[in-house]
Amino acid sequence: xxxxxxxxxxxxxxxxxxxxxxxxxxxxxxxxxxxxxxxxxxxxxxxxxxxxxxxxxxxxxxxxxxxxxxxxxxxxxxxxxxxxxxxxxxxxxxxxxxxxxxxxxxxxxxxxxxxxxxxxxxxxxxxxxxxxxxxxxxxxxxxxxxxxxxxxxxxxxxxxxxxxxxxxxxxxxxxxxxxxxxx
Amino acid sequence: xxxxxxxxxxxxxxxxxxxxxxxxxxxxxxxxxxxxxxxxxxxxxxxxxxxxxxxxxxxxxxxxxxxxxxxxxxxxxxxxxxxxxxxxxxxxxxxxxxxxxxxxxxxxxxxxxxxxxxxxxxxxxxxxxxxxxxxxxxxxxxxxxxxxxxxxxxxxxxxxxxxxxxxxxxxxxxxxxxxxxxxxxxxxxxxxxxxxxxxxxxxxxxxxxxxxxxxxxxxxxxxxxxxxxxxxxxxxxxxxxxxxxxxxxxxxxxxxxxxxxxxxxxxxxxxxxxxxxxxxxxxxxxxxxxxxxxxxxxxxxxxxxxxxxxxxxxxxxxxxxxxxxxxxxxxxxxxxxxxxxxxxxxxxxxxxxxxxxxxxxxxxxxxxxxxxxxxxxxxxxxxxxxxxxxxxxxxxxxxxxxxxxxxxxxxxxxxxxxxxxxxxxxxxxxxxxxxxxxxxxxxxxxxxxxxxxxxxxxxxxxxx
Numbered sequence: 001x002x003x004x005x006x007x008x009x010x011x012x013x014x015x016x017x018x019x020x021x022x023x024x025x026x027x028x029x030x031x032x033x034x035x036x037x038x039x040x041x042x043x044x045x046x047x048x049x050x051x052x053x054x055x056x057x058x059x060x061x062x063x064x065x066x067x068x069x070x071x072x073x074x075x076x077x078x079x080x081x082x083x084x085x086x087x088x089x090x091x092x093x094x095x096x097x098x099x100x101x102x103x104x105x106x107x108x109x110x111x112x113x114x115x116x117x118x119x120x121x122x123x124x125x126x127x128x129x130x131x132x133x134x135x136x137x138x139x140x141x142x143x144x145x146x147x148x149x150x151x152x153x154x155x156x157x158x159x160x161x162x163x164x165x166x167x168x169x170x171x172x173x174x175x176x177x178x179x180x181x182x183x
Numbered sequence: 184x185x186x187x188x189x190x191x192x193x194x195x196x197x198x199x200x201x202x203x204x205x206x207x208x209x210x211x212x213x214x215x216x217x218x219x220x221x222x223x224x225x226x227x228x229x230x231x232x233x234x235x236x237x238x239x240x241x242x243x244x245x246x247x248x249x250x251x252x253x254x255x256x257x258x259x260x261x262x263x264x265x266x267x268x269x270x271x272x273x274x275x276x277x278x279x280x281x282x283x284x285x286x287x288x289x290x291x292x293x294x295x296x297x298x299x300x301x302x303x304x305x306x307x308x309x310x311x312x313x314x315x316x317x318x319x320x321x322x323x324x325x326x327x328x329x330x331x332x333x334x335x336x337x338x339x340x341x342x343x344x345x346x347x348x349x350x351x352x353x354x355x356x357x358x359x360x361x362x363x364x365x366x367x368x369x370x371x372x373x374x375x376x377x378x379x380x381x382x383x384x385x386x387x388x389x390x391x392x393x394x395x396x397x398x399x400x401x402x403x404x405x406x407x408x409x410x411x412x413x414x415x416x417x418x419x420x421x422x423x424x425x426x427x428x429x430x431x432x433x434x435x436x437x438x439x440x441x442x443x444x445x446x447x448x449x450x451x452x453x454x455x456x457x458x459x460x461x462x463x464x465x466x467x468x469x470x471x472x473x474x475x476x477x478x479x480x481x482x483x484x485x486x487x488x489x490x491x492x493x494x495x496x497x498x499x500x501x502x503x504x505x506x507x508x509x510x511x512x513x514x515x516x517x518x519x520x521x522x523x524x525x526x527x528x529x530x531x532x533x534x535x536x537x538x539x540x541x542x543x544x545x546x547x548x549x550x551x552x553x554x555x556x557x558x559x560x561x562x563x564x565x566x567x568x569x570x571x572x573x574x575x576x577x578x579x580x581x582x583x584x585x586x587x588x589x590x591x592x593x594x595x596x597x598x599x600x601x602x603x604x605x606x607x608x609x610x611x612x613x614x615x616x617x618x619x620x621x622x623x624x625x626x627x628x629x630x631x632x633x634x635x636x637x638x639x640x641x642x643x644x645x646x647x
Contacts, residue, residue, distance in 0.1 A: 025255070025256040026250060026251065026254040026255060026256060026627050027254055027255075027256040028254055030254060030256075030261035030264075031254075031261065033260070033261045033262065034261060034262065034265070035262055036262065036324065036325045036326075038323075038324065038325060038326055038327030039326070039327040039328075039329040039330070040327040040328055040329065041327075041328055041329045041332075041389060041396075041397065042389075042397065042399060042483065042485065043395040043396055043397050043399065043483060043484055043485030044396075044485050044486065045485050045486035045487065045488065046394060046395040046396075046484065046485055046486075046487060047487060047488055047490070048394070049490065053490070064490040065490065066488035066489055066490045068486045068487075068488050069498065070486060070499075071498070071499060071500045072499070075500070088396065090396075150486065152488045152490070154490070173394070173395055173396045174396065174485070175395070175396035175397060175485075177329060178327075180327070182324075
């Protein structure tokens, strides 16, 4: 150590430290390859109509109807990244009458872009469910994206008339599974 | 390209934290050690730091992952690396940064008959950032919710804070008794920019249900407070960043107060005990504040046709906005500085014999060539405190060269070796401190890196 001044010592140490340091090759541009494909599930629509609700002013209604607005497919973030959609429907009937449910997916001009039908027989004591899954890709998906309203048209099939005291209900559960690509 | 630029800037800015200055602490050859313990046993007639060059420190620490894990150019798809990082980390993992530059720094001695009072003062700029891994939100963004039915995603995982501020300080230390040195420092903080989102809570869940297909609920208690950014968000204003920073640094920002205190105690000549608390203080953000909140509860059931009007309006998006509105507020808020606690115990040996006999000076300081010791560091964070344990060896190599070697265990690593060197040529003091030396073998794989260097002029009359 004789003759080695403190600044030489310091210099050598610093040199050793930095000459031995290195960095692996990093590529920050990789972030441009970012891509993720989340799958989001959500309720689409549901109802639970009691048998007695089909009676208005003591008279059975053959057809009941509603056309609520739906904005799910209008959101631009969602719309641009949507690659595939599955719509799941389950109808359960515990009323002693058969029903037919028609769903009309309407665009802004009230023109149907997609139609779906679910028919369910009358209740006979056993479990009475019917399910359907519609898959939308490519052209079908583009049509779905134009949907602004869904018209629910419930038609009751001929049979023994319902009264205020009729039991049972008609239940719909439905969901949407959205396959997104975010990049 | 913009994405890559943004991320690169974030990573580069992050060249620097953890706020533990284990090498500097009690390294009393360096005046800046007074900033880690105002009661340091550092004696001088007067000193000043070379403006802008007296103390430059940068520190970065990340638990759970390194830059290499994400950006290694190793042929592995970036998205796979990103998933590995997200799924191998926890909500406790974080990225922490701290950078300081001393603008000016100095000190002088007030001669008293009994015990001299040592005054030190200065101003430094500090950047602080702490980002916790928003684990649940990252999973939700990467995978969606389909494969996580029954999982409650915690919105409280979002926890970030960033601060840019100037600190003005003045402190003193003196020997209360021959064995005890006490010091304290008052601080004025002038905040330049602040963004804080640390008191978040809430959840998102999707459960299977009998009524609908799913039972889906969002409870959100999210808030982001900002100060200093407002005019930059306003499209009509033409802010001048440099002018704003200078103005706010010169006490024109949001102001706060704080203090440090510490002591050094020698129960025996060769045993030293020290402790300090730093940055017990707050900043009141009253100017240029803007806060954003998303607070509320929303139960998403989907469309429910009523079959009554025939044209029911189910405006779900509007319902959501009403249930959890995005509010912009201009209310004042207070942030607390991250408080730090340091303590050490040191055993010294190998007493240095003076070459010339100085028999008349009975107060001559005993100088030991070697010392070993242990230090404890604790810092408050929005979640659990950060704790670090350090053992060290300190040696006076030559008259003008001292070094301190440290080994530290903390949440960032178990193999943190550090080295500090301080040289004194005449009145010129130069020091360089660096830790995690083993990580320099490949800095891109480092979880924690810090360095500090500086230049001071110290005048010290040893005879007195």
